[in-house]
């Protein structure tokens with residue numbers, strides 16, 4: 103069975119369709135979306151509908167988690183609802199929300215020796231002790247080992263991950279596609295006018311399609 107891992111779709115349903123076609127996706131191939139299915143792009147509801155109707159697997163990204171908090175009345179006090187999140191709240195159906203609520207914060211696929219997560223894993227910390235804050239937001243590890251969501255705080259966490267699992271993640275559009283020995287980053291900035299990228303196992307091949315346009319300014 104082929105498994106297609108796909109980076110941050112962010113509501114880019116036309117590009118998702120184009121990427122599935124470019125990968126020659128067939129029902130029976132497994133698809134794993136590595137989070138941030140929604141927000142910023144034009145058709146979050148279309149992406150969620152495709153995912154649940156086709157039985158795709160997915161993990162929750164920071165934007166998915168934020169809209170779920172708003173939807174459930176659990177947004178942090180003092181936070182202002184951003185237009186890109188308002189658009190998601192206005193368009194997802196009850197079935198879409200019910201499906202979104204089921205998403206885990208990471209997936210372990212032992213048959214491929216793969217962990218799928220939206221942002222990252224802190225190297226050296228057991229899986230069961232990884233904090234959600236970093237699963238959803240991690241970008242860098244500082245020289246003293248401190249994990250951070252800030253790009254400029256240090257090295258990309260994936261360059262410090264020594265396995266044994268291959269981690270497939272997204273979230274880091276500024277760094278773009280990342281190919282480390284034990285970590286593959288798939289956010290190639292589709293929603294900003296970049297590309298939507300898939301990594302397909304077991305063939306170990308990358309497929310990309312260009313965004314139709316930039317839906318968000320940098």
Ligand SMILES: Nc1ncnc2c1ncn2[C@@H]1O[C@H](COP(=O)(O)OP(=O)(O)OP(=O)(O)OP(=O)(O)OP(=O)(O)OC[C@H]2O[C@@H](n3cnc4c(N)ncnc43)[C@H](O)[C@@H]2O)[C@@H](O)[C@H]1O
Pocket residue numbers: 164165168171177178181184239251273274275276291294319320
């Ligand atoms: N508790 C809560 N409840 C409700 N809402 C909450 C909340 N906490 C936070 N929020 C809201 O949720 C949103 C996310 O915040 P948060 O989850 O805190 O993430 P963030 O990294 O601070 O926010 P971004 O939206 O900038 O990141 P992203 O995940 O979209 O990453 P990306 O790499 O694409 O983009 C990162 C940046 O990089 C820029 N960028 C991307 N690609 C490139 C490139 N190639 N070159 C230059 N810049 C680039 C982008 O413009 C972007 O600014 C915010 O609007 C926040 O206000």
